[in-house]
Amino acid sequence: MLAKLTALKMLPTLSLLLLMAPAAAFAEYKLNLQLPVTALGQTIYDLHTIITWICVVIFVAVFGFMFYSIYAHRKSVGHKAANFHEHFSVEVAWTVVPCIILIAMAWPATRALIQLRDTSDPDLTIKATGHQWKWGYDYIKGEGEGISFYSSLSTPLTQIEGKTPEAIAARNANKNYLLETDTTVVVPVGKKVRVLVTAADVIHAWWVPALAVKQDAIPGFIRDTWFKAEKPGIYRGQCAELCGKNHGFMPIVVEVKSAADYTAWVASQKANMKKAAVADAADKVWTAEELKARGEKVYAANCVACHQPNGKGTPPAFPALDGSKMVVGAKADQIDRVLNGKPGTAMSPFKHLSDADLAAVTTYTRNAWGNKAGDMVTPAEIKTARGGGGAPAAAAPAAAVAATAVLPAAVYFDTGKAAADADSKKTLDDVIALLKTNAGAKVEVTGYTDTTGNLNQNMELAKQRAVGVRDALMAGGVAKDRITMKPPATVEAGGDAKQARRVDIKPAG
Numbered sequence: 081m082l083a084k085l086t087a088l089k090m091l092p093t094l095s096l097l098l099l100m101a102p103a104a105a106f107a108e109y110k111l112n113l114q115l116p117v118t119a120l121g122q123t124i125y126d127l128h129t130i131i132t133w134i135c136v137v138i139f140v141a142v143f144g145f146m147f148y149s150i151y152a153h154r155k156s157v158g159h160k161a162a163n164f165h166e167h168f169s170v171e172v173a174w175t176v177v178p179c180i181i182l183i184a185m186a187w188p189a190t191r192a193l194i195q196l197r198d199t200s201d202p203d204l205t206i207k208a209t210g211h212q213w214k215w216g217y218d219y220i221k222g223e224g225e226g227i228s229f230y231s232s233l234s235t236p237l238t239q240i241e242g243k244t245p246e247a248i249a250a251r252n253a254n255k256n257y258l259l260e261t262d263t264t265v266v267v268p269v270g271k272k273v274r275v276l277v278t279a280a281d282v283i284h285a286w287w288v289p290a291l292a293v294k295q296d297a298i299p300g301f302i303r304d305t306w307f308k309a310e311k312p313g314i315y316r317g318q319c320a321e322l323c324g325k326n327h328g329f330m331p332i333v334v335e336v337k338s339a340a341d342y343t344a345w346v347a348s349q350k351a352n353m354k355k356a357a358v359a360d361a362a363d364k365v366w367t368a369e370e371l372k373a374r375g376e377k378v379y380a381a382n383c384v385a386c387h388q389p390n391g392k393g394t395p396p397a398f399p400a401l402d403g404s405k406m407v408v409g410a411k412a413d414q415i416d417r418v419l420n421g422k423p424g425t426a427m428s429p430f431k432h433l434s435d436a437d438l439a440a441v442t443t444y445t446r447n448a449w450g451n452k453a454g455d456m457v458t459p460a461e462i463k464t465a466r467g468g469g470g471a472p473a474a475a476a477p478a479a480a481v482a483a484t485a486v487l488p489a490a491v492y493f494d495t496g497k498a499a500a501d502a503d504s505k506k507t508l509d510d511v512i513a514l515l516k517t518n519a520g521a522k523v524e525v526t527g528y529t530d531t532t533g534n535l536n537q538n539m540e541l542a543k544q545r546a547v548g549v550r551d552a553l554m555a556g557g558v559a560k561d562r563i564t565m566k567p568p569a570t571v572e573a574g575g576d577a578k579q580a581r582r583v584d585i586k587p588a589g
């Protein structure tokens with residue numbers, strides 16, 4: 081009897097032990113959140129810990145009290161039930177005490193939530209766009225502005241399929257299995273990074289636990305979040321929204337670097353972009369060999385996951401390109417399939433690759449393995465297929481434009497107006513005149529906004545102003561394919577409001 085009683089009295093202690101046991105038993109499997117590397121992340125982590133313990137204490141106290149009461153006052157020991165109703169002080173106590181506990185928990189939690197939403201005054205802004213199934217990144221403000229790339233899963237398909245003992249061993253040894261990408265988001269340490277999150281097809285979510293960010297990416301909307309990493313390192317995350325069959329195959333890797341390393345990274349990215357722009361100049365004459373060599377790389381980076389390095393695919397899910405009638409057949413069909421994909425299948429559009437990359441990869445597949453089409457696809461053919469239309473632009477160098485005093489030009493808008501102000505009409509006329517005399521010159525158009533007010537509305541207005549400028553240029557006789565529309569950019573809040581309602585026209589390239 082007494083033994084039974086002590087055992088029962090120990091129940092709460094036992095349940096607490098049970099709660100903690102797994103942590104001791106599987107030390108290498110962490111049963112907690114990832115360690116945060118941002119101050120706000122630490123706040124969230126601490127909140128989670130303290131609130132969990134508050135819950136544990138309440139749980140133990142309530143159940144301890146309940147079990148004790150049931151046991152000590154049972155009928156078999158002759159206990160007589162007390163019979164009272166409406167005990168004023170008890171009722172007040174059990175209303176007030178939980179209220180105080182709830183407020184004590186909600187207060188710091190709300191403060192953290194408000195901080196979480198405060199995306200003002202970032203040092204740099206990056207746009208993350210979810211695609212089925214990869215992430216696209218555009219650095220749109222701050223050092224690194226203009227850098228833009230895609231980031232795809234880099235875990236080899238053999239490891240994912242695990243068909244051989246070697247592949248399974250490799251998978252087991254791979255610490256970053258399904259958490260590794262071909263390119264990484266690089267950011268400087270100790271700087272406030274604002275991330276604009278959106279999606280191109282279905283809802284995704286940008287989630288990096290160590291940075292305490294998790295934001296849904298919704299097509300047609302721009303949401304934002306931020307983080308300020310306090311420790312250099314590599315932090316991994318995933319898409320956190322069930323976004324289709326390869327939902328688990330679009331990880332996120334953020335590399336936090338020191339200021340100097342970040343600057344070096346920006347410089348190397350920009351140098352690569354310049355090199356690529358020079359290498360892909362519209363007037364470049366490609367040889368079949370050059371295209372094939374480049375195509376092999378493009379294929380390795382974009383197509384092997386499904387069509388395999390040997391071009392055999394994994395039928396029936398992924399058809400072989402080696403020996404495919406479409407690949408060695410009419411160029412136009414193949415270009416269309418690669419450019420636009422096939423809706424409803426895993427063959428998604430590859431429009432985001434450059435003309436040169438697409439020409440290279442189609443040329444490569446037409447002539448690799450057993451395929452012997454013996455011809456080549458040029459970037460100009462891709463351009464035509466894109467609907468860019470017409471003959472390639474006459475080869476007047478863009479530098480001719482940069483050398484004049486007209487560009488870059490800024491067109492200003494009055495508050496709330498969709499039409500340019502009077503001075504700017506003259507600027508537009510100058511730009512049109514300039515473009516008429518430089519037949520090959522192209523321009524980039526960027527609308528600006530600031531960080532005050534409603535972000536989506538601002539972005540929409542900036543876009544409308546940019547479209548207004550493009551339409552004005554087109555009305556002046558400038559062909560549409562000579563105007564590249566850039567994503568809206570932001571100026572610092574608190575600056576000259578006029579600058580936040582401008583549209584820049586810059587020489588392209």
Ligand SMILES: [Cu+2]
Nearest residue numbers: 284285319323
């Ligand atoms: Cu996703």
